Amino acid sequence: MQQPTIYDVARLAGVAPSTVSRTFGRPDRVGAATRERVQAAADELGYVPNPHARALQTGRHKTIAMVISDIANPHFFELIRGAEQRAKAAENTLVIVNAEESPTIERDQVRGLSRSVDGFILAASRLPDQELRDLSAQHHVVLVDRELDSIPSVVMDTAAGCRQILEHLESLGHREFTYCAGPPGSWMGAARWAALRTGAEEHGLRARRVGPYTPTVANGGVAADGALRSGTTALVAHNDLLAIGIMRRLADRGVRVPEDISVIGFDDIFAAELVQPPLTTLGGPDAHAGRLAVEMLLELLKGPRGGSSRDDAEPLHHQRLPTSLVLRDSSGPAKG
Amino acid sequence: MQQPTIYDVARLAGVAPSTVSRTFGRPDRVGAATRERVQAAADELGYVPNPHARALQTGRHKTIAMVISDIANPHFFELIRGAEQRAKAAENTLVIVNAEESPTIERDQVRGLSRSVDGFILAASRLPDQELRDLSAQHHVVLVDRELDSIPSVVMDTAAGCRQILEHLESLGHREFTYCAGPPGSWMGAARWAALRTGAEEHGLRARRVGPYTPTVANGGVAADGALRSGTTALVAHNDLLAIGIMRRLADRGVRVPEDISVIGFDDIFAAELVQPPLTTLGGPDAHAGRLAVEMLLELLKGPRGGSSRDDAEPLHHQRLPTSLVLRDSSGPAKG
DNA sequence: GCAACTTTGGCAACCGATTGCCAGGTTGCG
DNA sequence: CGCAACCTGGCAATCGGTTGCCAAAGTTGC
Known part of the structure; x- marks a missing residue:
């Protein structure tokens, strides 16, 4: 039960505790022979350094927290994967916590972890701007799926992505579309709508919006009904989950996809290609985003606050990753 | 940047650090007036206790780790959700770490966290028996989706569940079925096969097995081909992911489900009802399992080792949760 | 052969809490 | 009025490491 400490190791190796500490922390400060003796003793005892004791002294925990707005959203899988890989490569542990789409929970989780981790990656944070600034x-913070001031962030290139969607719709002969909005707190949702609306004109499209909806499959039903009333030929949903829910409802109501109406989602979650019809959706390099976010955070941790040279630091600040529209069967020529 | 400590609070409130500590830890040991002064000072400074310093002294971290064999498997969503809820109710933080289906990674994650958490919940652990025993x-360990010796565990009632599947197949007129096995390290997989095979006879069924396969959608292709060679009328897959992959391959090869062949999965992940045809699958109370696992671990933490009265502790040890077969369209009458 | 320099390893202070023990001040009761 | 029993709150040790500083030992150069 009781784990061995440096003192146990020191006694067994016949050296001082400080020497044991150095053997691990600054091996070059210790003679080769001693180092081996200590190593042997440590191995024999199965010594594992106590991260708390270390953190207490050094202030570094080699741990970073990733707060996910909704862990049940498959969109975050690859993000987590990528982040974990990168963290492990840097010998940091990544802990994942779930915010359940609630700002309150998110706040609590962060507070609770604030002394235990070196920094935070907030994915699709639902916290208000001012709170993020504070x-x-x-703390050291990197944002994912959200941009704010000069807080480092990595997001998918919404503008370019939405342009792809608009082009796609235009080329299929659509004259308008309806956007089914996500939750009010979603920065990404707002960004998507903004990009779609401002870009619509150039593509000869009229943009409408319904919502907001909580983006789950279950909520797709309401969203579909809401959108149908507008008599549109194309639906762009806040994300794939909502899009899938919409398609289910459409099928129930006898509306054919894509013959009667086209449906397009965001994120390219793994279920997107499994549903019937397979969903056209705007995907991005999620794993890469995860890796990048960790990398930026690690970078942030090196230079205490405000990079060395401002010129250097800037380009790192806001990373926009290229997206790609994955064409499947849920989008087709406009009806009529 | 620098967080306030009890010393800061103590100075501001004009008391000794120990009094500040007691104000939070043992409020009754401190006078009402003093308590309020300290509280006010703490609030003003935004004091948050440093969990490491506390852990160093008390040995308790109020943190428990949940190690998931593959975080990309939706099966674990609800488990995580339930566990998180229960943990939060007990004012513990739950950290989730991913083992990526690799025993090595799992081992490393556990080692790395061993001094930082009070206990572990291992979900679908891929570690060998002996290592789990050690x-x-x-440490304090609770197993999910695995049973071993007297280590506390919560699993779905495989035997009963498989009986349901067998009955279902029998009632549809099937005379045999093929089980597409999961990874070799999966205890659940072994348990499922064992239950299916031993129960087959009573239901007049002949059981065959192909595999093992890594249970992903991508691997369903190989599994489908492997199973088809056996010329079976029904396929039971290690989990829904694999089942979905299998159905895709079958569709590509022009085999109709369920007319030509029935497909049944395990877990009832959210995609199961989205695919075409919707998948018949054996589901269980995942969120409840998560809650229960945390509860058992908390219980374990109270009594250091070996409960108070053995009679009390025993019934808690192995929890088997009832499963239910969700009938959808992927299973139907045997061909011919 | 001796001064100057470099290794090597120990001492002790420190990180931020918790907690056993003790002292001073109140209160209660005879 | 005196003494015991409480109630409060402070002192100081402790948890398990890290690290600045120093001394002893070993090298090197002249």
């Missing part, structure tokens, strides 16, 4: 003033 | 001798 947070990033006190 | 682990549970040194």
Whole structure:
């Protein structure tokens, strides 16, 4: 039960505790022979350094927290995967916590972890701007799927992505579309709508919006009904989950996809190609985003606050990753 | 940047650090007036206790780790959700780590976290028996989707569940079926096969097995081909992911489901009802399992080792949760 | 052969809490 | 009025490491 400490190791190896500490922390500060003796003793005892004791002294935990707005959303899988890989490569542990789409929970989780981790990656944070600013003033923070001031962030290139969608719709002969909005707190949702609406004109499209809806399959039903009333030929949903829910409802109501109406989602979650018809959706390099976010955070941790040279630091700040529209069967020529 | 400590609070409130500590830890040991002064000072400074310093002294972290064999498997969503809820109710934080289906990674994750958490919940652990025994001798461990010796565990009632599947197949007139096995390290997989095979006879069924396969959609292709060679009328897959992959391959090869062949999965992941045809699958109370696992672990943490009265502790040890077969369209009458 | 320099390893302070023990001040009761 | 029993709150040790500083030992150069 009781784990061995440096003192146990020191006694067994016949050296001082400080020497044991150095053997691990600064091996070059210790003679080769001694180092081996200590190593042997440590192995024999199965010594594992106590991260808390270390953190207490050094202030570094080699741990970073990733707060996910909704862990049940498959969109975050690859993000988590990528982040974990990168973290492990840097010998940091990544802990994942779930915010359940609730700002309150998110806040609590962060508070609770604030002394236990070196920094936070907030994925699709639902926290208000000001709170994020405060947070990033006190802790090391990297945002994913959200951009704010000069807080480092990595997002999918919404503008370019939405342009792809608009082009796609235009080329299929659509004259308008309806956007089924996500939750009010979603920065990504707002960005998507903004990009779609402002870009619509150039593509000769009229943009409408319904919602907001909580983006789950279950909520697709309401969203579909809401959108149908507008008599549109194309639906763009806040994300794939919502899009899939919409398609189910459409099928139930006898509306054919894509013959009667086209449906397009965001994220390219793994279920997107499994549903019937397979969903056209805007995907992005999620795993890469995860890796990048960790990398930026690690970078942030090196230079205490505000990079060395401002010129250097800037380009890292806001990363926009290229997206790609995955064409499947849920989008087709406009009816009529 | 620098977080306030009890010393800061103590100075501001004009008391000794120990009094500040007591204000939070043992409020009744401190006078009402003093308590309020301290509280006010703490609030003003935004004091948050440093969990490491506390852990160093008390040995308790109020944190429990949940190791998931593959975080990309939707099966674990609800488990995580339930566990998180229960943990939060007990004011513990739950950290989730991913083992990526690899025993090595799992081992590393556990080692790395061993001094930072009070206990582990291992979900679908891929570690060999002996290692789990060692682990549970040194730490507080609760198993999910696996049973071993007297290590506390919560699993779905495989035997009963498989009986349901067998009955279902029998009633549809099937005379045999093929089981597409999961990874070799999966205890659940072994348990499922064992239950299916031993129960087959009573239901007048002949059981065959192909595999093992890594249970992903992508691997369903090989599994389908392997199973088809056996010329079976029904396929039972290790889990829904594999089942979905199998159905895709079958569709590609022009085999109709369920007319030509029935497909049944395990877990009832959210995609199961989205695919075409919707998948018949054996589901269980995942969220409940998560809650229960945390509860058992908390219980374990109270009594250091070996409960108070053995009679009390025993019934808690192995929890088997009832499963239910969700009938959808992927299973139907045997061909011919 | 001796001064100057470099290794090597020990001492002790420190990180931020918790907690056993003790002292001073109140209160209660005879 | 005196003494015991409480109630409060402070002192100081402790948890398990890290690290600045120093001394002893070993090298090197002249």
